[in-house]
Amino acid sequence: MSSFGKLIQSYKDKNLILRILVGVAVGAVIGFWAQKQSGSNIIGFIGMFGDLFVGALKAVAPVLVFILIAASILTKTFSNAKGLKRVVFLYILGTFLASCVGVITSFLFPTTLVLNVPVDMQRAVPASIVVVLKDLLFKIVDNPVHAISTGNYMGILAWAIGFGIALRYCTNETKKVFSDLSDAITSIVKFIIQLAPFGIMGLVATSVYSAGGEALFSYLRIIIVLVCSMAFVAVVLNPLIVWVYLRKNPYPLVFTCLKESGVTAFFTRSSAANIPVNLNLCRKLGLDEELYPISIPLGATINMAGAAVVIAILTLSAVNTLGIQTDFGTALLLCLLAAVGACGASGVAGGSLMLIPLAASLFNISNDIAMQVVAIGFIIGVIQDSVETAINSSTDVLFTAVASYTTSPHEDALTK
Template identity: 25%
Template sequence: MAEHPSRTPGRSLWRRYLDFPLIYKLAIALVAGAATGLLVGEPATALQPLGDVFLRLLQMLVMPLVVLTLIAGVSSISPARLGGIGLKALVFYLATSAVAITAGILLALAVSPGAGLAAPGQAEQSPEKAPPVTETLLNVIPENPFAALAEGNVLAVMFAAIAAGIALAFMRAGTDERVRGLGELLRRGVDAGVELVFLIVRGVLHYAPVGVFALIAVVMAETGADALLPLAKLTAVVYGGVAVQIAVYVGLMALFGIGLRRFFGAAREPMVTAFATRSSSGTLPVSTRAARRMGVDEGVYGFTLPLGATVNMDGTAIYVGAATVFVANVAGVELTVGQLLMVVLVGVLASIGTAGVPGAGLIMLSLAVTQAGLPFAPVALVAGIDAILDMVRTMCNVTGDLTGTRIIARTERGMMHEPEEAGDSGRTQGAAPEERAQAASPGPAEGSAPHPPG
């Protein structure tokens, strides 16, 4: 009894730290690290080992996260539903992700964030030379998947994981009861592995403020205030890229005759929620409500929104493209056209397996940096402002999910109807004639059973 009061404050302090939002912890660590480095100077470089621990933890998670989330994401799609709505959703999501990462790269090349800045210990590192494009494309198909894992061959690991995910999807949808049962058993094992990795990710994110504090302090101690402008440039590039991507969404919806006022009137709430929570998956209930307000049938949004929360990462793709150029500039490496193409390819493929949870974009950036043969140390600089970038890129991700859902519903007969909420019922009057025809059409999909999310 006498020891209980003395233990309670310690546990309470730890609980308060865990419950404190990560975005604020990282922001405090960024400011405190910058102040420490500028004020203390050279002695602050003694904090480097604390930052190295954070870098090693991130690198440790890359391959397990890629393998498990890719298999889980691909196997969640029924082979029968890969046609029709599923094919349209995948094409839309992957195409917009390719546009997004290209926009991020082009904007970063124009602004050159990170130019003239050196990461801690960068002088001792020499980036690996990337192989020719043809060799890289051939090496996408691994001779030995386990060797690819050990060697860190990101594209080969992705190929093997996608192939396993497709095979698992066919097992789960097969007619043989034994094979189907084995498929479900394997899927439960994959889901358990994903949860295990996410628990480790959450643990690493608890340590992230310490690592960010140490790394930023070392950078500021070695470079002084010169590091602030490149980080501000990178932030401006990512936010500008998101603005360009949303303009692309507006153009696509205008092309399909979709009312923008009604769309953004319904999408405003999930966009703000995504910005605040930094989680596409956490925003899913709000996005579902917005899709109903738009008049989208559950046969569409019940499939496209959960799929988009995993596959559609346009904002994250912008961030990866811009941050990869930033890392190359910090490393003093001029990226070749082949390397840039590989960054686009890795970014699009990685978007399939990037989970819609805070912090996953940093893992996705690690994949692109590794594939481009760049040093890993400059990623720590991006980690310092990752929370600031994560807010806007998550908002872009969710906006893209809703845009794709609305466009697909517009192109599928019978998938638009009167909004369920009375406050929105009058808005259908302003829709295009084709939309009113779809709303009145009793298409076969409207009478079908709701599809379970994911």
């Protein structure tokens, strides 16, 4: 292997979180230095890395949304295992309610972001829910090629769902093609994410140079709002759902799932990588052996309460930054879109962030602005993505346990 190849391999072997933290630190130092030294030239050069990163995200996101959602609908197989329908319902319900928590939190504690918004940009403010629905209908019937090329995520979502349903009973060879396409686009996203530290360095340097400490403070504020919202889902919303079904104190089970599943997921930052941990926990809890081998892998792909919170809050942060007014009907639509987007999120680190443009399109936010929000998501992802994965993965076991206990006579396992 050449020296250059060894350098690249050494870079890839380093922990992504550590690399991103280094990128944030270096970018902040360059930004403050350039601010004091009037170093606009160096900022212009370093900022180019951020622009390239955002541009790459902007290019891959429309194709990613289409392929992932279509493949998800097309390739998911459901068994007749007892309790599986209840698990799927709980996954969907939990994800939707989590998106509602994100929206409500954003209204109670509105946050803004430091974005590069052109002065002459028209800010299309939805006049009412009727206008929003009208715009949605026309976006949905857009030509699929045009929708992907222009970043019309409503059209992309509609065509992806349509393709997935229409090809639901196609041959296995066709399903394999979509599965391979999903793996291919995910690999491209992984490559882009490998370059995230350089892009984040450029974005942080540019933000600090233009806004000073305010940029770093905005990152901290959005992290606090996100983490508190996901904590509310974990220790209030999920226990409430468990209590409704079991009518018993839910916290022994909730804390067991958080301790034995959530902690490992926090550090691995991958629901897929945490599947063996969850399967082992299900065995310890004495759950239905026909149910959890199906429900746990399924939950790793569609049970995304943490992702729904992230999509909702970051989207509304962009809305607040642009001064767009939001009514109740539009907020409810955002809850639905955040839930749908979360269920279709990629399994890679930061995969939920790629669905933010889908939700942002509801407010006529341009793709350029939406991708800046995605990039900010990668900056704060060092903390956000870890907490998000912990919530997602631990809830897989929690809802599987609820379904198992309500369809099995061994409900006393809850107190083990």
